[in-house]
Amino acid sequence: MSSDEQKSQLREQFTAQLGSKAFHSGWESLLKLNPTFFSASLGLASVPRQKSHLSRKNQALISLAVDSAATHLYTPGIHAHVAAARDEGASRDEILEIIELSSTLGIHACNIGVPLLVEVLREEGGYEEEITAPFNETQERLKDEFTKKRGYWHTFWEDFLRLDPEFFGAYLEFSGVPWSKDVGGNGEDNRGALEPKMKELVYCAFDCAATHLYVPGLKLHMKNALGYGATPQEIVEVLEIATLLSLHTVHVALPIIDELTTEPSK
Structure with a gap:
C-alpha cells in the first residue's frame, strides 16, 4: 500500500469512528507527518466511542468540559466538541451549562x-x-x-x-x-439543563485532567456521582476521555513542525 493510500484509509477510519467534524488541523498535520502515530492516537480516542457507557452526546459534553477548563482552553477541541454535541442532540442550554460548571474550577x-x-x-x-x-x-x-x-x-x-x-x-x-436555574419553565422540578449525575461527572472530568489533578474534588465528585446513580464504568469513561487531552501535544505541535520544516516549493 502506498503512503497516500494508507493516509486515505486512516482518514476513512477516523471519519467512521470519530466523525468528520472532529478532524481539525491538528489531526490533519498528524496524519500528514506521522501516520503511524495518527493510527495509534485514533485507536486511543476510539475506545470510549466503542464502549459507550456514556451516550455520544454526553461523551461530547464531557470532552467539552475538559477542553474548556481554565487550565487547558484548547480552542480546536472546544469547537469540535460543541459541534459534536449539537450533532448528537445537545441543546444550547446543555452546552452552556457545561461552560458554567467548568467555570467553577478557579x-x-x-x-x-x-x-x-x-x-x-x-x-x-x-x-x-x-x-x-x-x-x-x-x-x-x-x-x-x-x-x-x-x-x-x-x-x-x-x-x-x-x-x-x-x-x-x-x-x-x-x-x-447550574443547580438552581429554571430552564424548562417547570420551576423546582427542572433545575438546570443537565441531570445531577451528569453535573457531577463534569466536575470529575476537569478535576482528573492532567492539567489540574485536584484530588480532593475528584474523590468528592466521584462519591456524589455514584450517589446520583452513576456506574463505575461511566466514571472510568470520564477518566478515559480526560486522558485524551494528551493528544493535544501533537495537535498543537505538528502544524508548527509542518510549517517550519516543509521545504519551500521551487
Missing part, C-alpha cells in the same frame, strides 16, 4: 489555599478567634443554602466560610446557577 485556589492559610495561622499563633469562631446566623444560612443547592457539604468549605462569608456567598451564587 475556586480550587480557595479550596487549597484557605486550609493552608489556617494551618499557617495555627503555627504562627495568635489567630485562634479568626479560625475557631462559631458560625454566625449569616454563615449558618449560607451553609444551609449551599447544602440545599449543591446537594452536599464538605469540611473543606468550613474555613472558607468562616474567614470570608462574603466571597463564599458570591461563589455560592456563581456555582449554584
